[in-house]
Amino acid sequence: MTQNIEYKLKEQDRRELKKILDQFNYDKNNLISILQTIQDVFGFLPRNSMFYLAKKLQVPAAEIYGVSTFYTQFKFDKLGKNHLIFCDGTACHLRNREILGLVETLLGIKPGETTSDMQFSYEIVACLGCCAISPVCMVNGEIYGNLTTNKVKKLIKKLRKQ
Ligand code: FES
Structure with a gap:
């Protein structure tokens, strides 16, 4: 076998x-x-x-x-060109409900999924270690803090154009 x-x-x-x-x-x-x-x-x-x-x-x-x-670092599926990791740890969780909903609506995928055009992968983790600037996400290895729905909308728009 x-x-x-x-x-x-x-x-x-x-x-x-x-x-x-x-x-x-x-x-x-x-x-x-x-x-x-x-x-x-x-x-x-x-x-x-x-x-x-x-x-x-x-x-x-x-x-x-x-x-x-x-180990959550290991993936079994090919990730999208842009890898978005949103934090849902205690500090972020309080202020990211709307943000996570927006991400799922804009990308049309759920955590752990990749868009069919392979442009975006989206996942949620427990803590990115930058609680002081919550809510936080990491995009292609770069941290973005003090997120708002507006910031996230702009960020995704910018990534789509690249
Ligand atoms: S809880 Fe989100 S960075 Fe720590």
């Missing part, structure tokens, strides 16, 4: 994965770094790569899957 699934990897993907594993000496103690590198290279964790890793690192696929689902 494992062999069959691995066979479905594209040759180019297999070469990329091999390069990453070579870099980490096939050491299963580096599993998180390996997963991070795969995500950097592919933009997400291709599901088939889990089985390839399992075989090459000699670790059960369930363990690899367990680690990669435990």
Whole structure:
């Protein structure tokens, strides 16, 4: 079964994965770094790569899957060009109800989804660590604070034009 699934990897993907594993000496103690590198290279964790890793690192696929689902940093689907992360931690939650509703209306997607044109991915996390400027979001790695519905509307409009 494992062999069959691995066979479905594209040759180019297999070469990329091999390069990453070579870099980490096939050491299963580096599993998180390996997963991070795969995500950097592919933009997400291709599901088939889990089985390839399992075989090459000699670790059960369930363990690899367990680690990669435990950490929210890992994604199994390709993200949109613009990755919007909105905070819904305690400080932000008090003032972001309207904002989150607006985002979902403007983008037409729910948290964890990507627009069909691959322009936007949207997700919600517990705290972005900038509570003093809540409500907060992070767009393509950049923090935006003291959000209002107006600011968010402008931000999404600007991102659509890029
Ligand atoms: S609760 Fe939103 S940044 Fe901390």
